[in-house]
Amino acid sequence: MERQELETFLTLAEELHFGRTAERLLLSQARVSQTVKKLERKIGAPLFERTSRVVRMSPLGRQLYEDVAPLHAQLEAAVARAKDTARGVEGELNVGFLGSGAGSLTAPVLATFRERCPGSEVTMRETQFHDPLGPLRRGEIDVLFTCLPVTEPDLTVGPVVINEPRVLALPLGHPLATRASVSLEELAGETFFGVTNGAPAYWWDFHVPRRTPSGREIHRGQAVAGFQELMTLVATGQGISPMVASVERYYARPDVVFVPLRDVPCAEVALIWRTAGTNARSEAFIRAVSDTVAANGGPAAY
Structure with a gap:
């Protein structure tokens, strides 16, 4: 497999669109199509299923991608490391x-x-x-x-x-804001925040659980994109959120109170x-x- 064939195949497998593939590779769509067809002739079977509207990987194409993509990434990394070492x-x-x-x-x-x-x-x-x-x-x-x-x-x-331990960020004046500590079990019925789809579900569920230890539901409210947005939503009383304890040191503000959380693992x-x-x-x-x-x-x- 020639270098251009490999890069064209991998890029098309990621984009599933001949136009976007051509833009990324700075080639014409015709050149992309010709390169893919040449590679398919070498392989002996179609790597992509094409219609007038959709490009999909064939089962063989998917298998080839899963086999080749990690090797290509390792090769690119090895070349980059060699260049870095040289200079x-x-x-x-x-x-x-x-x-x-x-x-x-x-x-x-x-x-x-x-x-x-x-x-x-x-x-x-x-x-x-x-x-x-x-x-x-x-x-x-x-x-x-x-x-x-x-x-x-x-x-x-x-x-x-x-x-470090975790704390609960609460708006000033919240009924739990004066407590010395709070148990996760006490938060059933409170509103935590959700997150857009870019974060792994297991990661967000660890830090913002969906249920208390006994299985009672914790409501997920508005999705947040960034930390400062989260702090503003807490301060304005739109929900509460578990955080790491160091947040109080680095991001303290007068309208947010931090109360230690019991019965949750350290972060x-x-x-x-x-x-x-x-x-x-x-x-x-x-x-x-x-x-x-x-x-x-x-x-x-x-």
């Missing part, structure tokens, strides 16, 4: 973070990395609830500090940097990255995170 680790590293990121370990992690890689520039980019993993997958960021759990086959979970924040997408800079950063956590005696605690 050293100089260049920009984009580090994503959700919420407070690595918390108190952020500064020492960055200091360690910059000391080891003085020619590298670190850019911090905030991710949002509605698409917490998308920027990493799309290559907009190289590594990401985010809340666990993350169980995605194409992503690697690295060192845990924070392990962990870890560094994650694309399994087939590391390079010399990101690998140096991963080592800096691991070494900083070890020097700290383990994950930071609130």
